[in-house]
Amino acid sequence: MADKGYYIQGVQVMGKMFPLGTKIYTGNHGYDPNSLSDMRGIFYATGTKLKKGYKAPPVKMVDQYNLMCHIIGLEPLPNNGSWDIIRPMLSNAPISVV
Known part of the structure; x- marks a missing residue:
């Protein structure tokens, strides 16, 4: 689970250590709404x-x-x-x- 302010992005090319893209998508899942009230609906x-x-x-x-x-x-x-x-x-x- 990502901490507030961080985003987990997968690697697009196997064997590479860093993601190729730089686009950050907002509104994604993966945050715990019970511990992070900013992510509650x-x-x-x-x-x-x-x-x-x-x-x-x-x-x-x-x-x-x-x-x-x-x-x-x-x-x-x-x-x-x-x-x-x-x-x-x-x-x-x-x-x-x-």
Whole structure:
């Protein structure tokens, strides 16, 4: 994993020690969003089942699955998500957690 401010680039020609290209691509994967907050995504949501103006702490992708299932009325399959972050986002709509 690269440290903040660094980019890992592969060697294009086998046997060479340095990359041939000098182009740096931004927005790539390979950074840990749990230890580097600059690399976290932004999650915006609006709708009748969500509190208006609520600002949540960081949400993991596995938690978003539970939220989306709840909003469209599906029972989520067993997963590693948690309702602890999702529950405060919701308006008065009840949650059925299995």
